[in-house]
Amino acid sequence: xxxxxxxxxxxxxxxxQHVTLRCSPISGHKSVSWxxxxxxxxxxxxxxxxxxxxxxxxxxxxxxxxxQFPNYSSELNVNALLLGDSALxxxxxxxxxxxxxxxxxxxxxxxxxx
Amino acid sequence: xxxxxxxxxxxxxxxxxxxxxxxxxxxxxNDYITWYxxxxxxxxxxxxxxYKTKVTNEVASLFIPADRKSxxxxxxxxxxxxxxxxxxxxxxxxxYIFGTGTRLKVLA
Numbered sequence: 001x002x003x004x005x006x007x008x009x010x011x012x013x014x015x016x017q018h019v020t021l022r023c024s025p026i027s028g029h030k031s032v033s034w035x036x037x038x039x040x041x042x043x044x045x046x047x048x049x050x051x052x053x054x055x056x057x058x059x060x061x062x063x064x065x066x067x068q069f070p071n072y073s074s075e076l077n078v079n080a081l082l083l084g085d086s087a088l089x090x091x092x093x094x095x096x097x098x099x100x101x102x103x104x105x106x107x108x109x110x111x112x113x114x
Numbered sequence: 115x116x117x118x119x120x121x122x123x124x125x126x127x128x129x130x131x132x133x134x135x136x137x138x139x140x141x142x143x144n145d146y147i148t149w150y151x152x153x154x155x156x157x158x159x160x161x162x163x164x165y166k167t168k169v170t171n172e173v174a175s176l177f178i179p180a181d182r183k184s185x186x187x188x189x190x191x192x193x194x195x196x197x198x199x200x201x202x203x204x205x206x207x208x209x210y211i212f213g214t215g216t217r218l219k220v221l222a
Contacts, residue, residue, distance in 0.1 A: 004157070035212075042201055042212030043158065090157050099146050099205060105157030 002026070004093050004106035012112045013081050021076045021109045025093030031055075032074040033103060034066055035090040043090055049074055050097045078111075086113045118202045118213035125219045132189045134216050136202030139183050145204040147178060147185045152199045152215070161200075162187065192220045 005024045013019050025032050031050040035043035045058040049068035063079045072093075078085055088108040094101035119137040126132045138147070146165050150158035162169055164176040164185070175188040189196060199215040 042215050045211065088155070092157070099144065100163070102148075102160045102163065104160065105150075108155070108157050110155070 004091055004104055006089075006091050006106040006109050008109060009107070010110045010112075012114065014114050015081055015083060017081050017113075019078050019081060019111060021078075021089050021091075021111070023074045023076070023091030023093075023106060025072050025074070025091075026104055029093035029095055029104075030072055031094045031097030031101070032068055032072065033092045033094075033097070034074070034076045035092065036060070037088040037090055037108070039087070046076070048097055055097060081113045083113050086111060117211060118204060120200075120202055120213050120216045122214065123217040123219070125221060126192055127221050128193055129191050132192050132196075132218060132220075134187045134189075134200055134202075134218070135184060136187070136213070137184050138202070138204050141182050141204050147176065147182075148203050148205070149174070149176065149187045150201045150203065150212075151196075152201065158201060158212075189218075192218075194220050194222060196220050 004026055007022045033048040034046040036046055037043040046060050047066045048056040052068045066076045068074045088110050090105050090108045092103040092105045094103045146163055148163040149161040151161050152158040162171055162174045162176045164178050166178050169176045177186040197220045199217050201212050201215045203212050
C-alpha cells in the first residue's frame with residue numbers, strides 16, 4: 001500500500017503570496033492532520049480533520065486554513081505568506097484520528113518564503 | 115495540553131542499549147504516550163505507543179511508571195542507522211504536542 005503522499009515536494013514563494021499544499025492519506029484512513037516544522041524544532045500541530053470536519057486546531061493565525069475532501073485527501077492553505085512561514089509542512093493520516101490510532105506521516109512539503 | 119521535556123542530545127556506540135527518558139508532568143488521564151523517529155528532511159516515523167506499564171515491539175520498549183509523569187524509550191543494540199531525532203509526545207483528542215526531541219548520535 002502507498003503511504004501518505006504530499007505535493008509539491010518543494011515550493012518557493014514570496015511574501016504576501018498564497019500557497020496550497022496537498023495531502024493524500026493512506027487508503028482507508030479517514031483522518032488527516034497537518035503540522036508545521038521549523039528548522040531545528042519539533043513539528044507543531046496546525047489542524048486535524050476527520051470525515052471532512054475540523055476536529056482540532058493549533059495555535060496558528062487565521063491565515064492558515066484547511067479542508068478535507070470526500071475522498072479524504074486534504075489541502076492546507078496559507079494566505080499572506082510571511083518569512084516565518086518557511087518550514088517543512090507535514091501531513092499525517094490515521095484511521096479515525098483517535099488517540100490510540102497511529103499517525104503515519106508523509107515526506108512533507110518544504111516551503112521557502114523569500 | 116501536556117508538554118514534554120527530553121534531553122537535547124545523546125551519544126552512544128553501536129551495539130549498546132540506549133534509554134531516552136521523557137518528562138510529561140501534566141499528562142492527562144486519557145493521554146497516550148507515543149514515540150517517533152525522524153531523519154533529516156523526512157516525516158516522523160512511528161516507533162511505539164503506550165498508556166501504562168511496559169510495551170514492547172520488534173524495535174523498542176517503552177517503560178511507563180505508575181504515575182505516568184515520565185516514560186523511557188529503550189532501543190536495544192543500536193546501529194549507525196539509528197542516528198536520528200527521537201520525539202516523545204503525549205496527546206489525546208487528536209492533538210499531538212511534539213517536544214524538542216532528542217538527537218541521538220550513534221558512533222562506530
